[in-house]
Amino acid sequence: MSAAAAPVGVTRARPGRAISSWARDNSWTLGLVGFLAVLFVFTKIIQPSYGASGIQGLANSMLPLALAAVAQSIVIVAGGIDLSVASMMALTNVVAASQMRGQSEEYAVLVVIGVLVLGIVLGLVNGGLVVLTRVPDIVVTLAMLYVWAGCALLVLAAPGGGAAAWLKDLVKGSLVNEWIPKSAVLLVVIVALVWIPLRRSRLGLSIYAVGSNRLAAFRSGVSVGRTKVIAYGVAGLFAALGGLALTASMGVGRPMLGGYTLMSIAAAVLGGVSLAGGRGGVFGPIVAVMILSLLQTDITLIGVNPNLATVLQGAILIGVVMLGSITQFRGGRR
Amino acid sequence: MNETVQPDRAAGSSVAVATLSRQLRDRPIIPLLGLALALVVVFALVSPRSMNPEWVGVQLRAAIPLAILAGCQTLAMLTGGIDLSVGAVASLVGFLVAALLPGIGTPAALLVAFSAAALAGLVTGIGVGIFRVHPLIMTLAMSLVVFGSANALQLLLVKIQSGVPDLIRSIGSDTLFSVLPYNLIVFVPVAAAIILGLRRTGYGRLLYAVGDNPIAARLAGARAWQVLVVLYVISALLAAVAGVLISGLTNVASVNLADTYVLPSVAAAVIGGTSIMGGRGGYGGAVVGALILTLLSSLLGTLGLPEATRQVVFGSIIVAVAAIYARVTAES
Secondary structure (H helix, E strand, C coil): CCHHHCCHHHHHHCHHHHHHHHHHHHHHHHHHHHHHHHHHHHHHHHCCCCCHHHHHHHHHHHHHHHHHHHHHHHHHHCCCCCCCHHHHHHHHHHHHHHHHCCCCHHHHHHHHHHHHHHHHHHHHHHHHHHHHHCCCHHHHHHHHHHHHHHHHHHHCCCCECCCCHHHHHHHCCECCCCCCEHHHHHHHHHHHHHHHHHHHCHHHHHHHHHHHCHHHHHHCCCCHHHHHHHHHHHHHHHHHHHHHHHHHHHCCECCCCCCHHHHHHHHHHHCCCCCCCCCCCCHHHHHHHHHHHHHHHHHHHHCCCHHHHHHHHHHHHHHHHHHHHHHCHHHCCC | CCCCCCHHHHHHHHHHHHHHHHHHHHCCHHHHHHHHHHHHHHHHHHCHHHCCHHHHHHHHHHHHHHHHHHHHHHHHHHCCCCCCCHHHHHHHHHHHHHHHHHHHCHHHHHHHHHHHHHHHHHHHHHHHHCCCCCHHHHHHHHHHHHHHHHHHHHHHCCCCCCCCCHHHHHHHHCEECCCEECHHHHHHHHHHHHHHHHHHCHHHHHHHHHHHCHHHHHHCCCCHHHHHHHHHHHHHHHHHHHHHHHHHHHCCCCCCCCHHHHHHHHHHHHHCCCCCCCCCCCHHHHHHHHHHHHHHHHHHHHCCCCHHHHHHHHHHHHHHHHHHHHHHHCCC
16 A cells, blocks of 8 residues: 555556646645745735734734644545534634633643644544444534534633643744744644654555545555544644634634634635545645735735625635636546 | 344344335435424423414424525535525625615615625536536635625615614514414425426426436536536525525624524535435425424523533534434445
8 A cells, every 4th residue: 555565567557647646736736835925025015014023923813724724634635524623623722721721831731732632532523423424524524513613612601711821922923033933833843743744654645545536445455434534533633733723822712713614625625635535735725824814914904895805815715716627627527 | 134033023124124214215204204293292392381373483484594595505415516605695685685675675676686696696606517616615705705795785885774674574574373474475486496396397307417427417418517507596596585584584684694594504405315415305305404403493492401502412413313314325
């Protein structure tokens, strides 16, 4: 199953296709990075004072959504979809905030570990239900959206709780120099610690295999159910990280969080993750989240009616996805 | 079912299970009606005093907008899609009708609002049908566009009065002899049109064909893009009808009025036996599904459970019903 062990003949049989698919995947991400660069230049033009503090604000505001987008991307790559991301974030967010309130800084470390484990458990429950019940992912996670949101309300009925000082410090300010926000470093570290080893492991390969062709993965000896459950578990971990990022940046817990599920799907798709599964990564979605956040800033800076900002966001999403499907048109959809 | 020492009993039970499976697969309405009836019985046991004709009227009145939106989801799901923009479209229409009606009169206000909905549906349909954008993303993005536009419009249109016009409120919330809600008058023709449309018209069969096997449908000469464009226009118009009823029911016309209906409408269609993978299902089940969800939500409210617990129970029941459904109808 490992890539290194693939017979030479297979690689030789269709090198053109492999190269073109590699180029296509990466051209999408490169295009996104290019678009982001243009957007930065544009921001600088309309707001000459945009600088380190702007980058700082951008990094802080995008961190929770970036983690949600990573969670969503992993599940989508594995051939599923997780509509419950926002309520898992809400639940972990309020559990962290309610447990940290009035406690010592050391105790908060235990809370953070506990919340991360909780996130994994929530994800495993989602994945387990999907696999055991054989109900489509979208239906199960839709129902779990209610369940986790209800649990969040049971933990904390109204915004409240607290956060440890060190946790708040983790996302506040910058490192080394003012151009490197701590939250951006944190995001890079998290992704480097969790996603990159996973992606390179046998398990990571299985996740892609299950997402791109269930039957083929099954026939080549991949445990389809187990892989999917684990993918959901990892997504739960990232959702918990997103919830903790919210606790850290808001300093309190909020049981009702809107928008993260749908925005995370949007970011994943914009970032080149195919909803059919098996294609994409987490780098593209993170760049997509930066683009979406920066667009929001720009729209505010230009002084457009904030309501039209939503319209513009939707229109850009449609436009980009249409562009993507035109470029991939020959590949077919199913 | 499994190896057992009593083959005859095993055979008997497997026949029973097979019968139930066939029943659920072919006529999901009957077991679903049984479930709805069971909920009514539980309701009667929990709160005998509330059992009266008015109660029936109240439940029906609340279930109808959801049932119409479940129709949008059923049609979209038959083609393997989903329509998450129904909430935004319904809210926009409810808001437009309420805001415009006092100024330009009922027919003109309805015409403007329904045209806006049809336009939104047309754009969605073009995106899904011609540009092959995934329906989930397309309708999600469309709901951002519609919601934002409605918000911007809200600032332009001066609200003349609070609440919604009497006519709309009456259709949405009044009942005849305190049993038959007026919105039933709107619902019955709509539901009949959907059910007959799916069963008797070529277009209805095309929806199933495109969802069941797009390649076979294409080889048979169906133009999937036309089917999809028409589908999302129909779905938006249904959402528009629901939007008028919801604003009449709640006596509110706000731009996020129907947001809370989106996920339950998907749940109702799923409970009603329509496969989210496309090609299988029908509208009758979705109507009963909407009724079940409404009864359940009202039952949990009567039990005095806090909103949080209600959500947990609501979610668990959706999973449970869907799981039973998947288990029983699974192709062996």
